[in-house]
Amino acid sequence: MFWENIKEAITSISSNKMRSLLTMLGIIIGISSVIIITTIGGSIQSTLTATMNSLGGNMVQAYVEARYPENDEDWDTWEQPEMTDSDYVTQDMIDGLIEKYPDEVTGVAAQNYLGSGTIKDDADSKNYANVNIDGITPEYLEYMKLEMHAGRNLTKADNQGKKRVCLIADTMAERYFVGKDPIGETLSVATSDGGIFDFVVVGVYVYNQALFGKVDTSIPEKDRVTELMIPFQTCFKLQGTDRTGYDYFNLMIDPLADVNQATTDVLSYFDEMYANNKNFHVSAYNMASDLGMINTVLNVITIAVSGIAAISLIVGGVGVMNIMLVSITERTREIGVRMALGAKRRTIRMQFVIEAIMLCLIGGIIGILIGIGIGALLGKVAGFVIQNMYSQYANYIIMTVHPSVTAIMLSLFFSMLTGVFFGYYPANKASKMEVIDALRYE
Secondary structure, three states: OHHHHHHHHHHHHHHOHHHHHHHHHHHHHHHHHHHHHHHHHHHHHHHHHHHHHHHHHOEEEEEEEEOOOOOHHHHHOOOOOOOOHHHOEOHHHHHHHHHHOOOOEEEEEOEEEEEEEEEEEOOEEEEEEEEEEEEEOOOHHHHOOOOEEEEOOOOHHHHHOOOOEEEEEHHHHHHHHOOOOOOOOEEEEEEOOOOEEEEEEEEEEOOOHHHHOOOOOOOOHHHOEEEEEEEHHHHHHHOOOOOOOEOEEEEEEOOOOOHHHHHHHHHHHHHHHOOOOOOEEEEEEOHHHHHHHHHHHHHHHHHHHHHHHOHHHHHHHHHHHHHHHHHHHHOHHHHHHHHHOOOOHHHHHHHHHHHHHHHHHHHHHHHHHHHHHHHHHHHHHHHHHHHHHOHHHOOOOOOOOOOOHHHHHHHHHHHHHHHHHHHHHHHHHHHOOOHHHHHHOO
16 A cells, blocks of 8 residues: 555656656755755865874974963963973983884974075076075974975984085075086075175975965066075084074874874873973974864754854745645545545545655655766865965865765655645545545535
8 A cells, every 4th residue: 555655656756747846946955055064065175184194193292381371360470480491301302202103293393494595606607596494303394295206305313413404495405506406516695694604515305386385476586585405513513503402393193193192192102291391381282172162063063054044944944835736626526425435534544644745755866966066066166266276275275076975864864754734735635535525515
């Protein structure tokens, strides 16, 4: 009986195709809107998560900060303390942290700006290159997702020995050395504050527009600024300070480790290291906490907007109820004949409820397919825009567009629920007809 009702429902729907399609329109629009919105929301979340993870999701940012007063009354007399050499995080502390948590912390990436300068060629006064000088640790290139073009990266030995070696950008190397191998060459850099420093080139990195900014073609090629990287400790030496520690640094976390647990362990470790320091302590955080907050906001927005879009399901349901009442009126004699031949009232009721459910279910399936199609199309458009208008960031944006399986299942469920809710009243009205009145109906 159940399958016969389904067949009859499909026959009834197909016999009035245009009317059935118009009846389904509200359901189709409501379901497709929900699918599109959840697809966009889910895709933004997954894209954001994958992109942030690739750009530093496995990092813990740590920094030395002053201990603030715990009591409100102490703020009136509190003064910002000045950092001394003993307040900085030493390399020995970092090494001890890596030794204590070898499965979590793999290295430290830090950077310190020395200044801007100009590289001049003694043999050719017209040949020069503008640079920003940055002191870095060996892990900094991995942290910034930079690739080596030629030569080698800076090493811990370079850092500990405060050697005057450097890395230069491939664009600067091509422009300044004009086909000559730069490895082993000495560069003389005149800084903006009047200093002159010599560095030996040991490596060439690939200039990345996404990190350093798109090349400004309005500036003559020889005047464009690139980054010249030197050992972190060398930078402090050239600044004339005896400082050897870090005040802000990024800890590299193993991809297989839990970054939140690693953050907790880092804080615990430095709390022990700074237990006797009354003025300063080390704070740490990671992107995962920020990402969790962003995802929560996106979830709330997606649910709220989906709820608004789902209101059209009510409109569609009213349309289904209306057309079912019309259908019952048209088929009054058919209902009378069925009842005269022994059909029970619950059978008549079930027949029209199933017809309403099938009407909503077919509309829901069409809406889901349209929603998935439009979601995929929007993904293609977004990919095209990124590739053509923001090509410098294309390698860093990991975009994933996929419909929510949960949203699809809920859409199917609510489609059928709409059919039951708005189809029951017409079906119940049909089942309560008197046989004689139904047979007399013209």
